[in-house]
Amino acid sequence: MTGPRDPRRPGGGPGGASGGRRSRPQPRGRATPAAGRPRTGTNRAAGRPNPPRTPRGDAASERERPRPTPGERAVGTAGAALRAALRRPFRRGNPKRRLNAGILCMVVVLLIFGARLVQIQGFEAAAYAQKAEESRLQDTQIPAMRGDITDAEGNPLAMTVETRTVFVDPTRVLPEERAAVIELLATELGRPVEEITEHVDAAPSQYQVVARDVPTEQAERILEHDLGGIATERDFQRRYPNGEVAANLVGFVGADGSGLEGLEYSLEDTLAGTPGEQRVEIADGVPIPMAGGLVREPVPGGDVRLTLDRDIQWHAQNALAQQVEELGASSGSVVVMDLDQRLLALANYPTYNLDDVEASTPEQRRNGAVADTFEPGSTNKVITAAAALEEGLITPETEFTVPYSITRHGSTFSDSSFHPTENLTATGIMAHSSNTGTVQIAEEVGAETLHSYLTDFGFAQETGLGLPGESPGVLHPVEDWWGTSLATISYGQGLSVNAVQAASVYATVANGGVRVQPSIVAGATGPDGRFRSAPAPEERRVISEETADQLAYMLESVTTDEGTAPQAQIPGYRVAGKTGTAQRVNPETGSYEDGGHTSTFVGFAPADDPQVVVQVVIHDPPAEDPYGGPVAGPVFNDVMSFALQTLQVPPTETEAPDFQIYGGE
Template sequence: MDAKGARGSARSGTPNRVPAQRKPAARSASRTTTRPTPRSTTRPAAQRSARAAGRPASQQRGGRRPPPPPARRPKLGHPQRRARAMFIGVCFVLSLFAVQLLRLQALDASAMAEQALGSRLTTVPVSAARGEIVDRSGVVLATSLERYNVTVDQTTVQLYKKYERDPVTGKKHEVTLGIAGAAAALAPVLGMDVATVEAKLTGTRRFAYITKGVTPEVWRKVDALGVTGIYPERTTQRSYPADGVGASVVGFVGKDNTPLAGLELKLNKLLTGTPGSQTYERDPQGRHIPTGDIAQKAAVPGSTVQLTLDRDLQWKAEQALAAKVKETGALSGTVVVMSVDGRILALANAPTFDPNVPAQSKPANLSNRALSEVYEPGSTSKVMTAAAALEEGVVTPSTPFEVPGEIHRAGKVFHDSHAHAVEALTFAGVLAKSSNVGTIMAGEKLAPTTMYSYLNKFGIGQPSGLAFPGESRGILAQPQDWSGSQRYTVLFGQGLSVNAVQAAGVYQTIANDGVRVQPELVAGTVDANGTLKPAAAPKQTRVVSAKTAATLRRMLEGVVSKDGTAPEAKIAGYRVAGKTGTAQRFDPTCGCYRGYTGSFIGMAPADDPQLVVAVTLQRPVRGYFGGTVAAPVFKDVMTYALQKMQIPPTGSKSPTIRLTPKDR
């Protein structure tokens, strides 16, 4: 067929035949397997025409769909390419590890090391030793002993293990003992029962106390057990090695070294040191690694405080006082020993207590009565009336008085301790015989405001300056508030109240030529080199002239003469001046007067005073006059003090004291 005929056949839709030789079987088979089977061309004409109408003109040519594109054959992976890809991937992963290792070991090495170390470190506080309290010679009255609190980490103690030897094989093997085993090991060493220890070990707390205040020896035994999670907390325990001497002055502390009384409380800031700390490593079981100490901040102990007290003299005063309190059946008693310049050398109380075990004493005995307890001084207060009258010039030692047994003033009747007829006495005799009536007759020559001024300058109703815990300032009302009778009672020691230190301070003023020195208990602080840093100088107040003080001392020597009220206060070889006191005692339990206060306060040597001793007994029942219950204690304590302080006799003789106008 020619070309024209062929084209005509194509247009007419008649398919052309292809010669067999132009379609080889092999190629046809190949194509058959790689191409999808063409859709059937035997569709109805109407259907073909509808589909053709929706196709572009280029696709409608020839009246059938063009054959689809041949499918792409899948390519098989090349072995070398696959090996290269795997090698690159492995190198990439290894490079990531290398970079991370470089960061950890080179760039972040110190930070990571610190983080790892921090997980093993623990820091515990180290308590500072409390400063010592020593007497004037350095004898220790209070100190701190090394102690340990035993603590537990309850989360790790259950891991407690121990190696035991098999009785058959002889080999060691690990046995977990846990809390029960730890309690059984610790209890006998700590002196506790197993159940109590086990209860303290059980829980989830990282820190808890098992017991407190064990000795270093006990802690070493605990540490040797190797119980997991058991740690020491170093602390101190207050100790008073002087067997309670000066307890009412020194005071005491609680179980946690909390000051509760006395100078321990007053001087707490000085005595308290600065705590330190200790940082060390622990193993995974929480045990202290012996060689793992990292840092230690040393604790700074508190200051050592030196007192003015003399330990031996304090002991003597306490012994003499306790014996007399027992002998007379008194409720209590005090002794104050003071140097002429105001330093307190002894401050004794009876009954007292043991500061090592204060809980075993009655609460009433834990205070310092010499400062906290006030009382009406009675006749020992007459020395202030005498000093004021002499200083104001209204009387002299030889001024005569006709003294009756009683006197009426302000609607009240005042009388002497003993009934007597009218006596002719000098003012020195009035003082020597402790006449209330004669003292009123001399003292009423002074205006109430004048008398109040002298009482005030002597320190009555004023703080002593010691700032001692629980101290009372006493009672002294303003003169405008005095009642009619009080105008006269203050002249012989009633209607006002003092403590024992204030009463002793009156006589220190007379002994010190009329200058009152604020009393001292603290001499200063001692540094690490043993150097004393003195306390600030005490305040001084001129009360009367040196002439008046000297005159009054000579008058007070008549009190210890055979004609006075306290011959039992005499000391062989020494001149002694002093005054007795016997006052009705106000009892706060009933709000009434019940019993007496017996006292004696004196100085020696009278012509060159060095020491003052004040003795007071509250409500003695076997005798109550100051000259019989207090004067003997004065003699005992003063004699010892003169010898202890190595004060020799002056060698001079006591002057003749005119007690009556007839005396020459």
């Protein structure tokens, strides 16, 4: 019979093996499926259905459970290690071992610091001391003495004077000498005692400027008292001993001593020199010169000698200023040169005083002799005549029928004042300054030939003076000329020049037809103190000597009573020259209406043995009488007379020829 099931027997009870056999032990936690039944089904022990098992290697299972990345595996491993460590019980270490470890670490740190200290103070002490000194000392520039600008005789037009800056170091003023220092500086420098006291008591400052631009002799007198704390440093001051003389030409320097305008600017490389270096100590951001040493001596700039004559320059400026002011004109210029086109004077009005540049305006500082261009007017007729003479088309006696007006290409050209039709020679056309006669001569020459002569005489080209602000003027290419261009250009309209260019034409004629590039610098001193002349200027023959002599003859007729400029006559000297009166273009309208006039006279003397050329230009004279003879002629006469006397040119020894003015004579 079957008894009750023994719970201790595995497999006992219903479903176990019959006949008292022992059943095979089953793995714990897993139910044994009944024979012949699938493994999936109900978990009998728990009463729950068993989840289906996915076979290994199944593709769907791999997609549902992706393999961990190396990073994830590493994180998992670290996390497992951390959890294991947290489960271990905390055990305190040996305190003696911890103390020994701490002492060892401190010893290592102290050894590192000690080794570094030995390295710095022992092996690298000099290098670090040098770095400390370099951070405290700096190199500053010592200005070089700027070279002088002188006239041809060595008279200074711009010069540099060495001065001193007087300063005190309050930390070095001895208490027992304090009162003496204050009294000395206040007396010698003419400063209030309170001001000096403030500087002396300004410790801990070590650099207090008391006065600048102190004359060297005065500064040395102060230092002779040998009082502690007083010192000086060298400085320079630019001075212009002649005030307004050649101011527009010479120019001036800025606060840093470099040239800003005129020759001071264009000759900067020659005048400036090379600065030196001085090592100074920097205390609270202030340089202390007395603490440094000289590193490199400055090299002074070179002195520049001009071709200018100071006396002629002064007289030309005065004569020009007087005439412009009397006429109420706007401005003017005077150019004086010799036959080699070395400038003896370059005067402008308005002008300014170089000792008070701050009070001047840009218009006053303008070098109008090269910067202002104008239509040359009738002074340009000499080039038209030169081209015709040189090409063999006319002689001074060639006769022309000269009416008051003529018409060309639909435009009417007339002379300045009405006259009946005349029979004039080429000389008479020049003497009377006839526009209609000059147009007829130009038609003999032709446009291309006239243009080439204008170019050869230097129009629309830089003069070579190298002055700031120079304008080369305007001369359009001949292919751009139109119907009336030949006529207008022949008597000086439709092109523009500056005063130096216009003077250069007459210097070329006076020099026998050889044009020399204008110059104003005679030479300069080098670093060795030796004077070296400037390179010889370029020269080129423009017309033959015969043509030049014929032109001189024709130009001399202009200054006779038959000509347009008897005002240019100088007693004892024969004078050749030409008047010019040209309309000015109104910049607002672009036309000649209400544009004013430019009056000129340019010539040379003596006519039989030329030595000096003078060009006078006056802008905007009175409209009722703007002609070059009465406006510019008197200034020419005054300046030329003075130049001839200054240069000791002897009077003319020959008689003027009989000029053939009219045809049939």
